[in-house]
Amino acid sequence: MTSATAPPHVVEVEHVTRRFDATVALDDVSLTVRRGELLGLLGPNGAGKTTLLSLINGLRKPDSGTIRLFGGDPRDPASRARLGTTPQETGLPPTLRVAEVVDFVARHYPDPMPTAEVLEMFGLTDLARRQTGGLSGGQKRRLAIGLALTGRPELVLLDEPTTGLDVDARHALWDALRSYHAQGGTIVLTSHYLEEVQALAQRVVVVDRGQVLADDRLDVILDRVALRRMSLRVPDAAVSSLATVPGLTQHETSADGRHELLVSDADAAVRALVAADVPFEGLTIAGATLEEAFLTMTRTPPGATQPGATQQAAAVDQARSTVTTEGARP
């Protein structure tokens, strides 16, 4: 950590705690965002991501700790002159027209993009005279992100920018964000989808229950969270050989006697089982949920195993159904 006046830090969060009544939304969080970074805040719903953004954008005050935005207090409007944020999709003023909203936001910034340019960039030119209440969900989202970029900000905060959009709309918005970043912009985005963070972020901060669980380059985080869940049966005599599976982070036995393994590389694991001639049957492989990945991150150091643990077996069925069948059958 460098000194408080270090200019390359766009955002500095130091030992910040924020409670809502009895709930601790953020618990002693520290984080710095450097100029030009594209940082993904990854975590399940309720992890504290949105609360963290609302402290950085000046909407809320921390209970303790300090937050600096471009070196100043985010609650001072002058600190926010180089910040762009988005309204929630449902939060646009329904009776105002698209161009009126862009105009209004543009007036807050010293050197904004012309309204026509914002509309053009987000494919909203034909909708300029439409009241925002009449836009589709995807159009609202485009406008919301357009508003974040209207003031030519140096830092953009995006809360779940493309959640719920179809694939085309999502990719169009990702392209717009990548081009903003390519021109030197700094982006902090939150998501509970690994896919979105994976598509955009270079650095990933994993947040859960108000704490930073990991803060690293995307590829490092992916190795830790992109887990696969293997489910299989083996004769009792062969159970011990499961412990030698490469990349195993968790091993549970479910009530019906199936073995549930969380592994970092399902292909390598299957090859190892085959090579060791383990007599397994009924193998299925599915993507582990982020929640499962986070649980292994908090409860076990990478590489450690929990043979025979059954307390999480009930959560198994909630695994995301992105079944990959490559090499799944012996």
Add this chain to the structure above:
Amino acid sequence: MTVDAGRELRLTLAHTRFQVLETVRIPIAVIGNMVFPALALSFFVLPQREIAGDTQLATQAVAQFALFAVMSTCIFTYGVGVAEDRAQPFDAYIRTLPAGPVPRLGGRLLSGGLFSLIALVPLLVLGAVATEAAPSAGQLIGGIGMVLLAGTPFLFAGLAIGYALSVKAALPIAQVILFPLAFGGGLFLPPEMFPGWLDTFSGFLPTRAGRDLLVHVTTGSGATVFDVVVLVGWTVLVAALAVTAYRRDQGRRFR
């Protein structure tokens, strides 16, 4: 931090425009504020020829209803309107833009002043056509300026309610404040008809001070320096409440 006055003014105008557009796109809110004071004049004053037919009394009656129109516009559009806005996610977004409280509050003041003036139009037209009220041009202009000044404490009261309370709480509180203050200040019945104790009590109300000053400006009699002190005192007090409520407000709580 140095404040760039030109920028603050431009931003204030942008916020004013935003709020005016939002309001006029739902016209019933504006129409309601315009119709009610004129209706009140028709019901309470027009049938009584001894008031409507007397220049002094008719002017006074129109002035009283004018203050009621302005104060009700202020308390309702601000008290309830601000509480409604705060419940909307876009309001949270606006708070993240690089603007302090001045443009937002200023925009609310200007748009509130505008809609207060609009609310006066039918009342003044009806007063001119159907009663003997006959202020001079100077008295009319002075009266319009005075009614806006006299409305200031209610504008801040509306803001204080709006920033401190939820919509569900703001609506009944606005009503509870509006009608007793209007009655106690002599806006429905002239204070000459009050019993002595009520007249004394009334003298400390912002409505009474505003009403006396307004009647003084439009008919040339009735106000004292004490009225000025009371009106300014209430304005400062309620403005401080509004600023406190604004500062404490951090939007809705969630999660």
